[in-house]
Amino acid sequence: MDYELLLPYTLFAAGAAGFWAVTSMLIRSTSKATQRLEEFRNPLIRPRRDLTSPDAKRTTVSTIVEKTAPTLSRALEPKSEVEQNQLRNRLANAGFSRPNAVRNFLALKAIALVTGLVGGTSWVLLGKGFIGNAWMIPVVSGGLSFYLPEVILSTLRSSRQERIFLQLPDALDLLVVCVEAGLGLDQGLRRVSEEMKDGAPEVCEELSASNMQLQMGKPRREVLQELATRTGVDDVRALATILIQADRFGASIAQALRTHSETMRVRRRQLAEEKAQQTAVKMIFPLVLFIFPGIFVVLVGPAAIQLMENLLIE
DSSP states (O other): OOHHHHHHHHHHHHHHHHHHHHHHHHTOOOOHHHHHHHHHHOTTHHHHHHTSOTTOOOOHHHHHHHHHHHHHHHTTOOSSHHHHHHHHHHHHHTTOOSTTHHHHHHHHHHHHHHHHHHHHHHHHHHTTOSOTTTTHHHHHHHHHHHHHHHHHHHHHHHHHHHHHHHHHHHHHHHHHHHHHTTOOHHHHHHHHHHHSTTTOHHHHHHHHHHHHHHHTTOOHHHHHHHHHHHHOOHHHHHHHHHHHHHHHHTOOHHHHHHHHHHHHHHHHHHHHHHHHHHHHHHTHHHIIIIIHHHHHHHHHHHHHHHHHHHHHHO
């Protein structure tokens, strides 16, 4: 019997058995008394449970994620408070602003690392085995899988910030209309978030969160600063600064919003003109690589054929 063929299957069976054992230990059932004591220790559990019906059961996947995420993310947690705030801000800029976002993201990176290592090792074992530099395949696979969530997060962050930048002027125009019609800033934010939720979902989501914080009694200055931090967009940061200054010095909020909206439109038009001016330079490479060779063949080809015929005749 060829034991090299049985080795990958044996490793797979051992890994599956180990995963089943760990999962069984993590999601083992607890008594009612333990659950009640846990609720008294952490009151945040009770509202989350009350959102669903009494007969509703949490899925196995959600239970596994809730149980395993703290363990998996503990090894990758940032050591300093500054690094934790930076990671939390990057996740908030991408639209993940929940309290468990950092923990789930780090757990996802750990899962991706293990998946990459296991996948690379299985690829090597199913091939010729660890011969020569074959041990580099699991290392490279694990490294790429480990940084894949970072790449996805950066892509989501950039695309969301661009959408917020494009949607903000229209939202500001409607907010100016609401404020000039006699509504306060809080009511204006709520009205904008209700009217533009289909056309500008990202901006409306942020404005709705800010409006909720204002209704809970949080100071407007802190709410606007958190709005700028969550979005990470320079224009939103400038808007928050303008509103804070207008609130402090008693200036007209409607006029400040109108001025900032016009400034954003001018900037957006300038960016469009800049991209239009860059088109000529960017078109050089496709012209040289794809269009110029075809034109060269059409123009020089007949002359080259006649030249070769004349040389052969002579």
